[in-house]
Amino acid sequence: xxxxxxxxxxxxxxxxxxxxxxxxxxAERGRNVLLVEKDSAYRDKNxxxxxxxxxxxxxxxxxxxxxxxxxxxxxxxRWKSGRGVRDLVASTxxxxxxxxxxxxxxxxxxxxxxxxxGVSVVRPARVIAVKNSIPCTVLVDDHRARRKYRVHWVVGAxxxxxxxxxxxxxxxxxxxxxxxxxGALLRCLDLPGNTISAPSNPEQKLAATMIPVGRDxxxxxxxxxxxxxxxxxxxxxxxxxxxxxxxxxxxxxLSHARLAGPIGSFSLPDAWVERAAVGRVALVGDAAAVSDPxxxxxxxxxxxxxxxxxxxxxxxxxxxxxxxxxxxRQFEYRKQLRRxxxxxxxxxxxxxxxxxxxxxxxxxxxxxxxxxxxxxxxLGPDAPNDSVAFRRFYGIDEIFRTAEMSLxxxxx
Ligand SMILES: Cc1cc2nc3c(=O)[nH]c(=O)nc-3n(C[C@H](O)[C@H](O)[C@H](O)COP(=O)(O)OP(=O)(O)OC[C@H]3O[C@@H](n4cnc5c(N)ncnc54)[C@H](O)[C@@H]3O)c2cc1C
Numbered sequence: 567x568x569x570x571x572x573x574x575x576x577x578x579x580x581x582x583x584x585x586x587x588x589x590x591x592x593a594e595r596g597r598n599v600l601l602v603e604k605d606s607a608y609r610d611k612n613x614x615x616x617x618x619x620x621x622x623x624x625x626x627x628x629x630x631x632x633x634x635x636x637x638x639x640x641x642x643x644r645w646k647s648g649r650g651v652r653d654l655v656a657s658t659x660x661x662x663x664x665x666x667x668x669x670x671x672x673x674x675x676x677x678x679x680x681x682x683x684g685v686s687v688v689r690p691a692r693v694i695a696v697k698n699s700i701p702c703t704v705l706v707d708d709h710r711a712r713r714k715y716r717v718h719w720v721v722g723a724x725x726x727x728x729x730x731x732x733x734x735x736x737x738x739x740x741x742x743x744x745x746x747x748x749g750a751l752l753r754c755l756d757l758p759g760n761t762i763s764a765p766s767n768p769e770q771k772l773a774a775t776m777i778p779v780g781r782d783x784x785x786x787x788x789x790x791x792x793x794x795x796x797x798x799x800x801x802x803x804x805x806x807x808x809x810x811x812x813x814x815x816x817x818x819x820l821s822h823a824r825l826a827g828p829i830g831s832f833s834l835p836d837a838w839v840e841r842a843a844v845g846r847v848a849l850v851g852d853a854a855a856v857s858d859p860x861x862x863x864x865x866x867x868x869x870x871x872x873x874x875x876x877x878x879x880x881x882x883x884x885x886x887x888x889x890x891x892x893x894x895r896q897f898e899y900r901k902q903l904r905r906x907x908x909x910x911x912x913x914x915x916x917x918x919x920x921x922x923x924x925x926x927x928x929x930x931x932x933x934x935x936x937x938x939x940x941x942x943x944x945l946g947p948d949a950p951n952d953s954v955a956f957r958r959f960y961g962i963d964e965i966f967r968t969a970e971m972s973l974x975x976x977x978x
Contacts, residue, residue, distance in 0.1 A: 567597075567718045567885065570701050574600040574686070576879060577704045577717040579693045579730050583614060583669070584851025584868040585723030586676035588876055589685040591628050592721075595880025599685045600715060602706055603677075606690040608670040612749035612830035614865050615672075615785045616642075616762065616777045617665040619658035620946035621866025624873050626660060630676070637675025638780045639667040644761040645943060648814065649936055651761070658944035664762060668751075668779045696720050696733045698845040719879055720847045726837070728853035736839040736849070741904070744835035745860040745915055746794070749787040750806060751827035756819040757784065765814025768929065771915050774813035775862065783826060788813055789860045791915045792833045799831045834859055836904050842896045843889035848875055855900050861907050866946055871896055903947040906940045909959055928961040 567575050578589040581603025589601040617625065617634070625631045635641065642664040645652040654663035681687055691708035701716045722730025731738070757763055759778045766773035773789040788809045790796075798805055803825045811817045838855035842848060851868035874895055878888035913924055932938050938958045940949040949955070957963040 567882065570718070572701050572717050573715045574598050574717045576600070576719045576721060577602065577702070577715055578721045578723055579696065579704070580604075580722070580724035580853070581673075581677055581680075581687065581689060582723065582725060582851070583673055583676065583865060584853075584872060585721075586673060586680045587628060587630060587869065588721055588723060588850055588872040590630075590676065590680040590683050591872055591876035592880055593680065593683045593685045594629070595876060597880060600704075600717065601680060601685050601687045602691050602693050602704070603687065603689040604692040608673040610668070610670055610751065610827045612751075612785070612787075612828070612832070613859070614669050615667055615779050616775070616862045616865075617667070617869075618863060618866045618942070618946060619654055619660045619662070619664050619944045620948065621863075621869050622660040622662050622665055624866060624869035625665075626662075627873050628869065628876070630679075630869075631662070631665075633675050633679045634665055634667060634672060637667065638671040639665045640759065640778050640780045642666050642760055642762050642778060644758070645764060646761050647764045648766055649933065652943075654943070664943065666762070666777045666779045666785070668783065671780075693724070693729065696722075696730050696847065698734050698847045700846065702846050718846065721875070721879075722847065722849045722853045723851050724853050726834075726852040726856045728849065730847065731839065731849055731853055734844055734847050736841070736844070738837050738839055740837035741835045743908075743911065744792065744833050744858050745911060746790050746792040746799075746831060746833045747787050747860045748790070748801060748806065748809070748829065748831040749785060750803075750825055750829040751779075752784050752786050753782055753824040753826045754822040755784050755786075756822065763815065766914065767812060767814050768914065768925065770812055771917075772809065772813040773914065774810050774815050776815060786810060786815075787860075789915075791917065793917070801829060801831070803829065832859060836907070838897075838900055840897065841889075841893040842871070843875075843892045845889065848879075848889065848892055850875055854896065857900070857903065858907060858911070861910070861942065863903060863907075863942070863946060867900065867903065870899060870947075899947040902951050905951050906942060906947070906949060909940070909956065910942070913960070924960055927964070928959065931961040931964060932959075
């Protein structure tokens with residue numbers, strides 16, 4: 567980094583999942599890192615508890631898997647859906663499957679790791695201003711005093727309502743479409759503790775995901791169309807369980823279920839910035855882009871942001887071009903995943919004649935050949951998303967094949 571006199575090489579704003587992972591990754595690459603987190607403790611929220619297998623591959627590259635497992639992460643080797651049971655260990659590149667973990671356990675474990683590799687943590691303290699200059703300045707209020715830090719780089723990991731994003735003047739673009747996700751922490755379910763259960767009810771346009779998060783707890787989610795008037799935005803426990811059952815969760819598995827936290831309901835469309843880094847300020851995780859939580863990809867995407875940005879900021883050779891390279895790559899893989907999510911959202915939850923017709927054509931083909939479906943669990947944004955993949959997913963290739971066959975038949 568340059569010879570300018572600074573307090574730290576890099577200031578990371580926000581000590582949630584993403585902030586804790588990136589500050590440790592940067593410290594391990596020899597950077598002197600300040601991490602500022604506004605809350606004194608992490609609370610249970612309905613959020614971020616399933617790391618997809620492709621995200622586990624990212625965590626492996628960041629040497630973070632051991633910490634996640636030691637913090638209570640459960641290795642989930644199987645994915646059970648209406649299409650059968652998938653062996654995730656045998657069928658995904660990570661060779662470990664997915665990980666389920668209670669979000670506050672995840673945050674606590676990763677913050678402890680950041681401290682243990684030398685990150686200076688200031689908590690509770692709120693960043694109230696950031697200046698994108700050389701050097702950058704970060705103004706921190708710790709409830710007793712305000713202090714200005716001079717740093718070479720700022721990383722905004724301050725979540726979906728990011729102040730850093732606002733201070734550096736980023737415009738957020740958002741999709742208008744999203745699904746609704748309703749979730750709660752449950753105990754005493756009669757479901758296997760190493761398997762994600764993800765049934766769906768295509769006729770009712772409902773789906774559920776039951777994620778084991780350790781110590782006899784499951785995060786249960788019901789996914790629906792936000793325009794579906796049958797789904798109460800604030801359901802009672804009984805209504806929530808009834809919705810899970812309609813989505814395909816076996817009623818017997820819920821017969822002793824207990825509620826272990828609040829029931830929350832969200833409709834969060836994808837939102838993103840065009841450039842995730844400008845000057846010496848970069849955004850990661852939800853601060854850079856929010857992915858519709860119904861697809862459970864936020865943590866995995868944040869891990870990829872962290873891997874790419876920490877490689878660039880951790881090496882003096884790439885520093886000058888870090889903002890451009892990170893912005894381009896980050897925009898590309900996020901866009902690819904958005905495209906794939908759009909296909910799945912339309913086919914599973916879309917309304918109207920076109921969506922009904924697409925389902926009529928595509929669902930039997932997908933049931934007969936699951937490889938027609940993009941592998942969102944094992945490959946995420948690296949799953950093919952070109953026009954060939956599109957035609958295979960929607961079964962359009964079959965229309966061409968049938969037409970070609972009948973042309974050939976009539977020509978002979
Ligand atoms: C209902 C729901 C279910 C989800 N399920 C999944 C799932 O199963 N799998 C998955 O991968 N993703 C899931 N997600 C998405 C996932 O939760 C998020 O992508 C992830 O938690 C984002 O982490 P983050 O660290 O970027 O942001 P946050 O968790 O929002 O962390 C931001 C941190 O910054 C701090 N902060 C903010 N402002 C300041 C400031 N000015 N000064 C100092 N500190 C500040 C905050 O206190 C917070 O700790 C879900 C989301 C929702 C809403």
